[in-house]
Amino acid sequence: MSHGHGHSHGVDVATLPTASRRTRRILTAVLVPAALLTLVALVVLWPGSVRGEPTAADGERALGTVVAVAEQACPADAPQRRCGAATVRVIDGPGAGTDQQVDLPQGPGTTALHVDDDVVLLHFPEAVPGGRAYAVVDRQRAAPMIWLLVLAVGVILAFGRRRGVSSLAGLAVSFGVLLLFVVPAILDGSAPLLVAVVGASAIMFAALYLTHGVNVHTSVAVAGTLASLVLTGVLGAVFTSAMHLSGAGSDDSAYLSVTRAGLDLRGLLLAGIVIGALGVLDDVTVTQAVTVAELTPAATSRWALFQAAIRVGRAHVALAVNTIVLAYAGASLPLLLLIAAGNAPLGELLTSEFLAQEILRSAVGTIGLVASVPITTGLAVLVAELRGEPVRARHRM
Structure with a gap:
């Protein structure tokens, strides 16, 4: 609400x-x-702390940029519409600085990969024996989110002035209580x-x-x-x-x-x-x-x-x-x-x-x-x- x-x-x-x-x-x-x-x-x-320690079964998160996409025709009985692979340059996380092959993401909600797309990878070398060690699991969206928040804060301050500052302080307290107390306490x-x-x-x-x-x-x-x-x-x-x-x-x-x-x-x-x-x-x-x-x-x-x-x-x-x-x-x-x-x-x-x-x-x-x-x-x-x-x-x- x-x-x-x-x-x-x-x-x-x-x-x-x-x-x-x-x-x-x-x-x-x-x-x-x-x-x-x-x-x-x-x-x-x-x-107290409610976050569990990551295990090998969970995989490791990495960030990368798509440098090449190679699509190929899907088999006639294949459920997916896009088949092939992409080359992703890992820029942060395990394997940073290397180029890795990933399968094109499938399933509901996925979007087509293009060159220069910033993606989130999961490094899981033992997920499928003989399979690829990396998989694309999400898009990087930190930059547009930061710009959106800066714009929202700017609008609030420009219109609200002193009251805008106090309302942002109240909003910060609200999120702080929810993220630092309510959610962890329930967990x-x-x-x-x-x-x-x-x-x-x-x-x-x-x-x-x-x-x-x-x-x-x-x-x-x-x-x-x-x-x-x-x-x-x-x-x-x-x-x-x-x-x-x-x-x-x-x-x-x-x-x-x-x-x-x-x-x-x-x-x-x-x-x-x-x-x-x-x-x-x-x-x-x-x-x-x-x-x-x-x-x-x-x-x-x-x-x-x-x-x-x-x-x-x-x-x-x-x-x-x-x-x-x-x-x-x-x-x-x-x-x-x-x-x-x-x-x-x-x-x-x-x-x-x-x-x-x-x-x-x-x-x-x-x-x-x-x-x-x-x-x-x-x-x-x-x-x-x-x-x-x-x-x-x-x-x-």
Whole structure:
């Protein structure tokens, strides 16, 4: 699930009304223990090294450049369309500096090799007795990826300026938590749902405060996001059990079940739901917290303030729900093609394990997203300082 567009992201929260000391104390009493608990859980669950040492049976990776291609006619009964060999100059890895013969790659997803193509090789001299020691397994794509990332960062910085820098810092923290904590901890045998909740909480605290600053409005958004994440996790657990989902409905999950014995695939499914929900939840909660702050000076009562902010939230969440559905549909496009081309009854397809998992993700994520609007709006209204109320000492959080 990707991050939403967010109406609030163009608002400088530093210019919004300040909060009272009472409001600050309430939010601190709630969020500081939650942050400390997240930090303690990170330390306790932090994994060791989970990467296995490569063995001879795995082969060795090498990089090379195609210097010649020699195609030949395929036998009449051959399944492949392109036969022949290519000469690859190994530039890094085992055999660097030598020219090696490789068979032209076959199978689904492979593309034709041409001279000057940069490829990834697997050196496996004992794979086939009397066969070639190298095989092309992928294309080198580091250079275009780096240029794409540089372009994306440049666009963000040019448009967002200071806020762009903070958003990139939040993004770096998010990827760091996912790659250094969530994935290794799950592979290390920790409960996937617990790891996902702790990781999502860490991402939420870091990303929201880095992007929007340490202030009462961001704190309200953090509290609303945390409550909505808990609701999403609970709903996911309940309906995963009610629908008797094993979490092994996809080829990737089936492969993990074989290569990682003991991995909790159902927990892994729930972990994906929680982490995916965070991407849109933080956008919606920040929007609602800032909306309440903007509407507070003109509000006549807390109920009127709540109703006005909810109207804004309805318009925002309608777009966000559409974003969720389209994101899942885009990720599952090959599955949709299989459904359209298949002959199985629709009811049977919809209740199959794999498609049921996708429906669960979409439905639970949508419910959590919709619930985040009244939850965050209610919290923001509770701590809002309306005109006509007793004046208290105001301090920026």
